[in-house]
Amino acid sequence: MAQIYDRVALIGMGLIASSMAHAMRRDGLAGQIVGYARSAETRDIAREIGLCDHVTESAAEAAEGADLVVLCVPVGAMETVAREIGPVLKPGATISDVGSVKRTVIDAVGPYVPEGVHFIPAHPLAGTEHSGPRSGFAELFDQRYTIIVPVEGSAPAAVDRLADLWRGMGALVEEMDAEHHDLVLAVTSHTPHLIAYTMVGVADDLRRVTDSEVIKYSAAGFRDFTRIAASDPVMWRDVFLNNKEATLEILGRFTEELFALQRAIRQEDGDHLHAYFTRTRAIRRGIIEAGQDTDAPDFGRKKVRKE
Ligand code: NAP
Numbered sequence: 345m346a347q348i349y350d351r352v353a354l355i356g357m358g359l360i361a362s363s364m365a366h367a368m369r370r371d372g373l374a375g376q377i378v379g380y381a382r383s384a385e386t387r388d389i390a391r392e393i394g395l396c397d398h399v400t401e402s403a404a405e406a407a408e409g410a411d412l413v414v415l416c417v418p419v420g421a422m423e424t425v426a427r428e429i430g431p432v433l434k435p436g437a438t439i440s441d442v443g444s445v446k447r448t449v450i451d452a453v454g455p456y457v458p459e460g461v462h463f464i465p466a467h468p469l470a471g472t473e474h475s476g477p478r479s480g481f482a483e484l485f486d487q488r489y490t491i492i493v494p495v496e497g498s499a500p501a502a503v504d505r506l507a508d509l510w511r512g513m514g515a516l517v518e519e520m521d522a523e524h525h526d527l528v529l530a531v532t533s534h535t536p537h538l539i540a541y542t543m544v545g546v547a548d549d550l551r552r553v554t555d556s557e558v559i560k561y562s563a564a565g566f567r568d569f570t571r572i573a574a575s576d577p578v579m580w581r582d583v584f585l586n587n588k589e590a591t592l593e594i595l596g597r598f599t600e601e602l603f604a605l606q607r608a609i610r611q612e613d614g615d616h617l618h619a620y621f622t623r624t625r626a627i628r629r630g631i632i633e634a635g636q637d638t639d640a641p642d643f644g645r646k647k648v649r650k651e
Contacts, residue, residue, distance in 0.1 A: 345512045348505060350375040353410035355403050355425050357381040357390045358576075359471060360442045361416035362480025365395050367513035370482045380406040381477070382417075389477045408432040412509070415441035415453070420582035423452035430456035438462040438502050444529065444579070446493045446522040448586040454495065462502035465493045467525065468515060469533075473574040486514035487635060493522050530590035534583055535598060538591065540572035541580075 352374040354361040361379065368374045379396035380403045381387055390399045400406040407413045407429035415422055422443060433439060439457055443449040446465055457463040470488035472479065490510040494503050507517045520528070547566060584591055608616040632639050 345371040345373060347375055348373050348509045348512060349411040351410045351412075352377050353406040353413045354379045354396065354416055355406060355413065355429070356416035356418075356421075357386055357395060357399075357477045358416060358475050359479045359484075360468065361414070362390075362395055362477045363470075363482065363484035364414065364416070364442075364480075364513065366480055366482035367485055368509075371512050373509055373512045374412075378406045378410065382421075386477055393478065395477055395480075403428050404432045409434060411437055412506070413437065413439045415439070415443070418576075418579050418582045419443045419445050419449055419586045420578075422449050423456075426453040426456040430458060433458055433461045435460040436462075438464055438506060440464050440466050440506055442466060442468055444533070444583050445586040446491075446525045450493070450495055450522055462499055463495055464498050464503055464506050465495065465522070466506065466510065467491045467493070467529075468510070469529075470515075471575075473571050473576075475576040475579070483514065485510070488515055490515040490517050491525055492517060492519050493525055494519060495522075526587050527590045527593070530587055530594045534587055534591050535594040537572055537575065537580060538584065538595065539598070540569040543569045544573040 352368065354364060354377065357365075357379045358381075365377050365379065368377060376398070377396045378398045378400060379387075379390055380400045381390065387399050387401075390396060403425050411434075413429060413433065415425055417425055422441060426439075429439075435458075439453070439461055440463075441449055441453065443465070444467060446467060450463075450465055453465075454463060468485050468488065468490040470484050470490075472484075492503060492507055492510070503519075510517050543566070547569075605617070605620065607613075608620075631637050
């Protein structure tokens with residue numbers, strides 16, 4: 345694929361930024377990739393592993409002269425970074441982000457985007473529980489959706505160019521407005537993470553009673569929760585503080601459904617439970633049919649090949 349931007353600046357060099365760097369390099373999508381992260385430690389690692397062409401000592405230095413600047417920091421840090429780089433953004437450049445919440449990021453970053461610079465928020469729906477500059481890999485976005493959330497006045501040509509970059513990195517691209525994005529993500533990602541955090545927390549409390557049984561006999565369901573609950577605490581703190589309303593709305597519905605299931609168990613209402621689980625099984629089938637997961641059994645065991 346042809347080069348799409350001459351100079352791309354990645355502010356923050358964690359899982360998402362490092363995956364973007366690898367994916368852009370894989371297909372030669374950027375002439376030059378420049379990166380910046382807050383700590384000297386992360387910057388040193390990025391230099392050591394050759395993540396970018398150039399690692400700078402400030403966010404402004406990275407953003408200066410860039411055609412595309414992507415904010416890859418936790419949602420709560422977006423405003424600070426935008427304030428710093430706003431004055432150096434070059435006319436005609438695009439500033440984007442990869443934050444997991446869109447409304448508050450738009451409100452926080454928007455005021456610092458100068459006239460003549462395109463602000464086009466985005467969110468790749470791809471991740472792992474790992475973080476930091478070593479955790480990225482080029483395939484992270486392959487066949488995963490990236491939601492582009494154009495704001496008022498986003499120039500269509502600039503939106504198309506950013507969409508081309510994400511497609512070049514392997515992603516499927518869709519557009520949505522910020523409110524819809526935040527509600528959809530509250531259902532598909534944010535509330536499930538909160539439930540995983542809670543379940544692992546409860547099991548941890550229980551461990552004090554049952555010693556190490558929770559770990560020793562950890563079955564697939566619990567293990568899946570522990571993987572999700574190992575995600576970066578700063579990122580997820582910021583997600584909940586910034587997608588407060590949608591998450592609380594979905595949690596309210598979740599609680600009602602949980603009570604209904606609790607009542608069905610108490611009243612031994614097998615029909616209710618069976619109907620409910622039949623419905624949820626169909627949702628899983630739909631995800632597999634949409635190519636967003638496979639149905640290969642995976643119990644966390646190493647693959648043993650029988651000759
Ligand atoms: P990460 O691996 O924890 O990396 C975060 C990066 O941001 C680090 O390089 C960190 O620098 C830097 N940073 C933090 N605060 C900063 C500040 N004030 N100024 C400059 N740099 C700062 O995080 P990530 O998983 O890549 O997430 C980045 C963004 O992508 C978040 O907004 C998140 O919501 C979004 N996102 C995450 C996922 C996911 O599954 N992980 C998926 C989609 C979108 P130091 O290392 O020096 O602290």
